[in-house]
Amino acid sequence: MSLDPETRKLMEKLLLRGERMLGETCPVCGTPLFLIKELGLRFCPKCKRYVIKSEEEYEKALAAGIKPADMIIVGFKPKELKGEERVPERRTSKTSKEGARSQGYPPQIEELLDEVVRLVREGKFEEARVVAEIISILCSCFKRRLFSYCMRILVLACGASGLLYTDTLLKVLKDTEHTVELMYSPNVMEVAKHEGINVSSRHSLVDIVHHYSLSAPPCSGSYKIDVTIAMPCSVKTMCSAAYGIVGDPISRALFVSLKERRRTVVVFRETPMTISMVECIRNLLLEGAIVSPASPGFYLNIKTIDEAVRFFVQRVLDRAGIKIDVFRRRGDSSQQI
Numbered sequence: 001m002s003l004d005p006e007t008r009k010l011m012e013k014l015l016l017r018g019e020r021m022l023g024e025t026c027p028v029c030g031t032p033l034f035l036i037k038e039l040g041l042r043f044c045p046k047c048k049r050y051v052i053k054s055e056e057e058y059e060k061a062l063a064a065g066i067k068p069a070d071m072i073i074v075g076f077k078p079k080e081l082k083g084e085e086r087v088p089e090r091r092t093s094k095t096s097k098e099g100a101r102s103q104g105y106p107p108q109i110e111e112l113l114d115e116v117v118r119l120v121r122e123g124k125f126e127e128a129r130v131v132a133e134i135i136s137i138l139c140s141c142f143k144r145r146l147f148s149y150c151m152r153i154l155v156l157a158c159g160a161s162g163l164l165y166t167d168t169l170l171k172v173l174k175d176t177e178h179t180v181e182l183m184y185s186p187n188v189m190e191v192a193k194h195e196g197i198n199v200s201s202r203h204s205l206v207d208i209v210h211h212y213s214l215s216a217p218p219c220s221g222s223y224k225i226d227v228t229i230a231m232p233c234s235v236k237t238m239c240s241a242a243y244g245i246v247g248d249p250i251s252r253a254l255f256v257s258l259k260e261r262r263r264t265v266v267v268f269r270e271t272p273m274t275i276s277m278v279e280c281i282r283n284l285l286l287e288g289a290i291v292s293p294a295s296p297g298f299y300l301n302i303k304t305i306d307e308a309v310r311f312f313v314q315r316v317l318d319r320a321g322i323k324i325d326v327f328r329r330r331g332d333s334s335q336q337i
């Protein structure tokens with residue numbers, strides 16, 4: 001696939017803006033698609049059109065004021081537009097409201113937007129300008145608040161059995177607003193062969209894949225990370241970090257997370273345990289880490305391995321303070337999400 005300079009420039013712009021490049025490609029031109037966070041829609045930087053794959057996305061796009069001509073519709077047929085009325089209806093009276101709602105702004109901003117429209121209609125341009133300025137200030141405050149919820153999550157994968165947990169975690173985190181960073185040891189490749197997982201194909205699930213090197217940013221305390229999840233964590237890494245004997249990048253990154261007092265979740269699978277392992281776990285607990293053996297519960301009518309893995313990943317997310325629901329909980333009458 002060759003990229004013309006204009007597309008390349010637009011892609012750079014999108015990346016700088018923090019938009020995420022997806023593993024999917026455009027059905028028309030084959031260019032990688034971007035997820036436009038504010039709209040929750042896929043965008044092709046070459047066709048300069050939104051790729052719409054469901055009725056729900058179609059509605060969302062219309063609500064954001066995107067014309068059908070600017071959409072590439074794949075895999076479904078949108079309900080026939082009734083003459084000319086449907087699109088203009090949304091674009092006049094509802095555009096501001098729906099647009100604000102689609103971007104997750106609070107209802108007060110929607111009301112102010114209506115106020116601006118009313119003032120402009122009445123010819124009170126100066127008053128409309130003042131209200132618009134207030135909206136702009138409110139939106140930037142709200143965006144800052146939204147931004148503070150976005151975490152940088154470092155996932156460390158060691159050469160231990162249990163990559164299915166890592167795989168599921170990365171897939172779950174992929175479509176969240178969080179920045180997900182991955183570092184894995186060379187031994188992971190060997191384990192992955194036995195567990196039927198293609199590690200390279202998982203690179204597209206994360207925002208950053210760090211080199212396995214002591215000079216990689218997560219090995220430094222000044223690099224900003226909010227949450228570290230070591231899953232699966234090998235006994236070697238666990239013990240190295242617990243005693244601060246950190247000769248390799250993964251142990252070093254885990255150790256840095258402990259010393260910086262970041263939220264750290266360590267998942268190990270090795271069983272049965274030795275006294276030295278128990279001592280290491282004790283040290284990690286004293287350092288503030290959450291140590292969790294990879295042992296899913298089976299009390300939620302779990303029938304498949306996938307369910308057991310999702311159950312456990314849900315528990316890891318909870319412990320890491322990442323608010324996502326990927327599996328039913330006790331007391332939850334609904335089916336699996």
Ligand SMILES: [Zn+2]
Pocket residue numbers: 026027028029030031044045046047048
């Ligand atoms: Zn395209």
